Amino acid sequence: MTVSAIDLGRPAVRQQSLWRYWRGGLQGSEFTWAVAFIVPYVGVFCAFVIYPAFYGLWMGSNPALYSEVFSDPIYLNTVVNTLIFLAFGVNVKLFLALMLSGFFMRPGWWTKVLLLIFVLPWAVPALPTFISIHWMLNGEWGLVNNFIWIVFGADGPSWLNSRWLALGSAIFSHVWKWTPFWTVILLAGRMSIPQEIYDAAKVDGATGLRRFTDVTFPLLANLYLVLTLLATIFLLGDFNSVYFVTGGGPANSTHLLATLGVVRDMLELGKPQLGVAAVMSALPLLIPLVIILMRKLKTSEAQL
Amino acid sequence: MTTIAVDARRTSAPAARSSERMRRAARRWRYLTNAGAALVSVFLLVWTLTPIYNIVMVSLESEGDVAVTHLWPSPPSAESFWVVVTEGHWYLEAFWHQFGNSVYIAGMVTLLVLLIGSLTSFSISRMRIRNGWIITNAALLTYVIPASFLAIPFYLIMNRYGLNNNPWSVIAVLVTFATPYAIFIFQEYGRSIPLELDESARIDGASPLQIYVRIYLPLMAPALVAVGTYALLLAWNEYLYQFLLLSNDRSMTVAVALGKFLNSDVAPWNYMMATAIIYALPPLATYYAFRNRMSSGLTMGGVKG
Numbered sequence: 303m304t305v306s307a308i309d310l311g312r313p314a315v316r317q318q319s320l321w322r323y324w325r326g327g328l329q330g331s332e333f334t335w336a337v338a339f340i341v342p343y344v345g346v347f348c349a350f351v352i353y354p355a356f357y358g359l360w361m362g363s364n365p366a367l368y369s370e371v372f373s374d375p376i377y378l379n380t381v382v383n384t385l386i387f388l389a390f391g392v393n394v395k396l397f398l399a400l401m402l403s404g405f406f407m408r409p410g411w412w413t414k415v416l417l418l419i420f421v422l423p424w425a426v427p428a429l430p431t432f433i434s435i436h437w438m439l440n441g442e443w444g445l446v447n448n449f450i451w452i453v454f455g456a457d458g459p460s461w462l463n464s465r466w467l468a469l470g471s472a473i474f475s476h477v478w479k480w481t482p483f484w485t486v487i488l489l490a491g492r493m494s495i496p497q498e499i500y501d502a503a504k505v506d507g508a509t510g511l512r513r514f515t516d517v518t519f520p521l522l523a524n525l526y527l528v529l530t531l532l533a534t535i536f537l538l539g540d541f542n543s544v545y546f547v548t549g550g551g552p553a554n555s556t557h558l559l560a561t562l563g564v565v566r567d568m569l570e571l572g573k574p575q576l577g578v579a580a581v582m583s584a585l586p587l588l589i590p591l592v593i594i595l596m597r598k599l600k601t602s603e604a605q606l
Numbered sequence: 607m608t609t610i611a612v613d614a615r616r617t618s619a620p621a622a623r624s625s626e627r628m629r630r631a632a633r634r635w636r637y638l639t640n641a642g643a644a645l646v647s648v649f650l651l652v653w654t655l656t657p658i659y660n661i662v663m664v665s666l667e668s669e670g671d672v673a674v675t676h677l678w679p680s681p682p683s684a685e686s687f688w689v690v691v692t693e694g695h696w697y698l699e700a701f702w703h704q705f706g707n708s709v710y711i712a713g714m715v716t717l718l719v720l721l722i723g724s725l726t727s728f729s730i731s732r733m734r735i736r737n738g739w740i741i742t743n744a745a746l747l748t749y750v751i752p753a754s755f756l757a758i759p760f761y762l763i764m765n766r767y768g769l770n771n772n773p774w775s776v777i778a779v780l781v782t783f784a785t786p787y788a789i790f791i792f793q794e795y796g797r798s799i800p801l802e803l804d805e806s807a808r809i810d811g812a813s814p815l816q817i818y819v820r821i822y823l824p825l826m827a828p829a830l831v832a833v834g835t836y837a838l839l840l841a842w843n844e845y846l847y848q849f850l851l852l853s854n855d856r857s858m859t860v861a862v863a864l865g866k867f868l869n870s871d872v873a874p875w876n877y878m879m880a881t882a883i884i885y886a887l888p889p890l891a892t893y894y895a896f897r898n899r900m901s902s903g904l905t906m907g908g909v910k911g
Contacts, residue, residue, distance in 0.1 A: 337729075340735065342721070342722045342725060343723075343726040343785060346782050350760070350782040351782060354760045357762070358756065358759035426886045427843040429845055430864070430886045445660045448677055452677065536752060541757075560752070563757075564850070574758050581755050
C-alpha cells in the first residue's frame with residue numbers, strides 16, 4: 303500500500319527502452335544531421351557558459367584575493383546576511399506555500415478567483431513591485447508609515463535606515479514575490495495525489511491533521527525536498543530583491559553575495575576580481591547542493 | 607431474532623441523539639473552517655494587493671502630490687501616463703525606443719530558444735545521438751546554477767569584444783539561460799509522441815530535417831507555446847544582465863530605464879510608477895492569456911527571472 307501510494311504520488315520516469323528507433327544506429331548522412339542539430343546548443347554552451355565560467359575561475363584563482371575578501375568587514379556582514387536570508391527566506395516561503403497549496407485545494411469558484419489574484423506577484427515583473435515596496439517603506443512619505451500615522455498617530459520607523467529592518471524588508475519582499483510560484487508547484491504536487499488514497503485513509507480513520515501528516519506530507523516530502531534545494535540555490539544568486547528594495551544600504555550592510563560582487567566590488571570599487579572572489583566563496587555551499595539536486599532531479603523529474 | 611429487533615429498538619434513541627450531536631458538531635466545524643477560510647482570503651488579498659495598490663496610487667498622483675501623507679490620491683489624475691506615452695519628461699525621452707528594444711530582445715530570445723531547444727532535443731531524444739546524455743546534463747547544470755554568478759566574467763568578456771550596448775550580447779546570455787529549460791520540457795513532452803511516426807517517415811525516405819519540420823514541430827506545438835511564453839517572460843523581465851550590458855539611452859531596455867530612475871536623486875515617482883505599469887502590462891497579459899497552456903508541470907521554469 304505505502305509503496306504503491308508513493309509510486310502514484312511520484313510518477314516514475316518512464317523507462318527508456320533500449321530499443322533504438324533508428325535501428326542499427328544512425329547511418330551516413332543521418333549522423334551528420336544529428337550532429338548539425340546539436341551544434342547550435344553546444345556552441346552557445348561553450349561560448350556563454352564554459353568560457354565565462356573558466357574566465358571567472360581564472361580571475362578568482364589568485365589566493366591573495368581571498369585574504370583581502372575575508373578581511374573585509376562588509377563581506378563578513380554579507381555572509382551573515384546571506385545565511386539569515388537563506389534560513390528565513392527559503393523556509394518561510396516554502397512553508398507558507400505548503401500550507402497555502404492546501405488552502406487552494408478547497409472547492410468553489412472563490413478559491414479559483416483568489417488563486418488568479420494570488421499569483422499576481424509572480425506574474426508581474428520583479429522590478430515594478432520591488433520599486434513599489436521600496437517607496438512604500440520610505441520613512442517620510444511611504445504608504446506603510448502613512449498608514450501608521452493615520453491609524454495610530456505615531457511616526458513609523460525609517461525602515462531602510464537600519465540594517466535589520468532593511469534586511470527584514472528585503473526578505474519580506476522576496477517572500478512576497480516568490481511564495482505564489484512555489485504554491486503553484488506544490489498545488490500541482492497535491493493534485494497529483496489520487497483521491498482514492500484519501501478515501502482509503504479515511505476508511506482507516508485518518509482524518510483532520512492526520513490526513514496531512516500521514517498521507518499528504520509523506521507523498522509530497524520528496525518534492526518538498528527538491529524545492530527546498532532549488533529555492534536555496536536560486537536564493538544564493540538572488541540580485542533583484544536586495545538591489546531594488548534596500549540597494550545594499552544602509553552603508554553596504556544588507557548586501558547579498560551577488561549584489562556585493564556586482565554592485566560594490568565591480569561597479570563602485572572597480573575591482574571585478576574581488577567581486578568574482580566574493581561570489582566564488584559560495585561555491586563550497588553551492589557545489590554539493592547542485593550535485594544532490596541533479597541526482598534528485600533525475601529520479602523525480604517527471605513530477606517537476 | 608426478536609431479541610435483536612428489541613435491542614435495535616432500544617438502542618435507536620441514543621443512536622439518534624448521538625448522530626444528531628455529530629451532525630451539529632459537523633455543522634459547527636463547517637462554520638469554523640468557512641470563517642477561517644474567509645480570514646485567510648482577506649489576509650491573502652491584503653498581502654498580495656498592497657504593493658500593487660501602491661504602484662497604482664502613486665502613478666495616479668499629480669506631480670507635487672507624491673510627498674504628502676495620504677492613502678489615496680486626491681484627485682486621481684492620469685497625467686503621468688500621458689507624460690510617459692508622449693515622452694514628456696527628460697527621463698522618458700527615448701521611452702518608445704526603449705520599449706522597442708525590449709520587444710526586439712524578447713522576440714529574438716523566444717525565437718532562438720525555441721529553435722535551438724527543439725533542434726537539440728530532437729537530436730538527443732528522437733535521433734538518439736550517441737552520448738546525448740552529456741548535453742542533457744550540461745543543460746540541467748546550466749539551469750541549476752544561478753545566472754548572476756556568471757555576471758561579472760560575462761560582462762568583462764563582452765566589454766573586451768566591444769559588445770556592450772549591443773542587444774545581441776543580452777540576447778546571447780538570455781538564450782543561454784532559457785534554453786536548458788526548453789530542452790528539459792521538450793524531452794519530457796516528446797515522450798508522448800510515438801517514435802513509430804518518425805520511423806515510418808524515415809522508411810518512406812524522409813530526411814531528418816523533413817521529419818523535424820513536418821512531424822516533430824507540429825506535434826510539439828503545445829510544448830512550443832509553453833516554452834515560448836516562458837522565454838518571452840524571462841527575457842522581458844530580466845534585469846541584471848540588461849543593466850550591466852546596456853547602458854546608453856538608445857540601447858537600453860525599459861527595465862534598465864526604470865532602474866536608472868530609481869538611482870537618481872530627484873526621481874519623479876509618479877512618472878516612474880506609470881512607466882512601471884506600462885512595462886508590467888505586456889508580460890501580465892501574456893501570462894494570463896497563456897496561463898492554461900503553461901500547465902502545472904510546465905510552471906517549473908519561472909524560477910529564474
